[in-house]
Amino acid sequence: MPRMLRMLRTVRTHLGTLAGACLLAVLVWRLGNGAFLDGLRGIDAAVLxxxxxxxxxxxxxxxxxxxxxxxxxxxxxxxxxxxxxxxxxxxxxxxxxxxxxxxxxxxxxxxxxxxxxxxxxxxxxxxxxxxxxxxxxxxxxxxxxxxxxxxxxxxxxxxxxxxxxxxxxxxx
Incomplete structure (x- = not known):
């Protein structure tokens, strides 16, 4: 397999993860992390x-x-x-x-x-x-x-x- 094909396959494999991380970063930047942290604080042992x-x-x-x-x-x-x-x-x-x-x-x-x-x-x-x-x-x-x-x-x-x-x- 040519080197370029391997490189493109590697980039394609990680592109979805990178896009998801960027989307989360934009959401936190625009909306803040308060609702997420409040949700985490609401989880106790009984709920888990x-x-x-x-x-x-x-x-x-x-x-x-x-x-x-x-x-x-x-x-x-x-x-x-x-x-x-x-x-x-x-x-x-x-x-x-x-x-x-x-x-x-x-x-x-x-x-x-x-x-x-x-x-x-x-x-x-x-x-x-x-x-x-x-x-x-x-x-x-x-x-x-x-x-x-x-x-x-x-x-x-x-x-x-x-x-x-x-x-x-x-x-x-």
Whole structure:
């Protein structure tokens, strides 16, 4: 590989980190750091333990959901292995660009472990789809029970857009 290509690849790799750091620096410069420091001061041991517990519970339930989907596809997946793979995928999703490379790794590795990469990938895709469906359902239920002013404003904007479109269609 030519030297110039290696250098460009290195610069490209670090460009996202540099852009993020610059963005944070500009935000602190323009807005100050008071809100951030106030937020940090508001974190006590109880809040930290609650967030760790909720994270653990969420990961356990997600791994269990993956195990159920895998079992429905006749692919064995022990819960302990599922939890470990799920934590690895969460880390990789957070650390690598794109936010899905951890799930790709989880799918391929699981498929290789059971000798059928296609079923391993299907299990992860179906599990992620089920997770998104659950998230959307819960979000709609929460918004239906507890509407927000922002939602009311969005409703007005949609109403205006529909009215304007209808008027435009009638005139045309």
């Amino acid at each position: 333990l609650a967030s760790l517990g909720l994270g653990l519970l969420t990961t356990l339930l997600s791994a269990w959901r993956w195990r159920l989907v895998s079992r429905a596809l006749d692919v064995e997946l022990p819960l302990g292995g599922a939890v470990a793979s799920y934590y690895r995928a969460l880390f990789l999703n957070a650390a690598l660009p794109g936010g899905v490379l951890g799930d790709v790794h989880r799918a391929v590795r699981h498929g290789k472990d059971v000798g059928d990469v296609g079923r391993g990938v299907r299990a992860v895709v179906l599990e992620r789809t089920a997770g998104q469906a659950v998230l959307a359902t819960v979000a709609v239920a929460v918004l239906a029970v507890r509407p927000t002013p922002a939602l009311a404003e969005a409703g007005r904007a949609v109403h205006h857009a529909v009215t304007t479109s209808a008027a435009g269609a009638i005139v045309a």
